[in-house]
Ligand SMILES: Nc1nc2c(c(=O)[nH]1)N=C([C@H](O)[C@H](O)COP(=O)(O)OP(=O)(O)OP(=O)(O)O)CN2
């Protein structure tokens with residue numbers, strides 16, 4: 001069974017080496033869908049939507065009305081520091097693809113016990129910058145009892 005919840009935030013960014021318009025600082029009303037696959041619990045839920053929201057909300061709060069900056073884009077960081085403007089540094093360019101990667105890494109790191117508790121087997125993240133484009137990334141979460149002591153999970157890319 002799969003469940004999904006949508007999130008949104010307003011943000012600015014630029015792709016410093018883009019050959020077109022996206023090298024200019026501009027903004028998006030980002031929309032994100034997070035889908036989780038797992039078994040139903042005794043309450044008839046894969047996970048409580050509220051628990052998924054609680055897990056993701058710190059990231060949304062950090063990104064909302066912020067500028068997403070690529071590590072090394074010092075010109076932009078200097079401007080934002082001068083303005084006293086909220087920003088969030090990513091270890092790579094703020095493409096939709098990289099944001100999907102960042103969100104999945106965040107879920108696995110900060111939501112590790114949440115994934116175990118709810119026996120989640122698959123995560124899918126879809127991010128829209130505009131109505132005409134999106135990026136999507138899926139990752140399997142594989143439970144392997146013999147591999148890992150103390151009921152830990154191993155996580156692999158699919
Ligand atoms: N593969 C990717 N290509 C581009 C990304 C990205 O994240 N991944 N991002 C951008 C820009 O951030 C841009 O804001 C979005 O691009 P685009 O869809 O081209 O935006 P437009 O509004 O110009 O698109 P329309 O064709 O007018 O709908 C660029 N590329």
Ligand SMILES: [Zn+2]
Nearest residue numbers: 022026028129
């Ligand atoms: Zn953009």
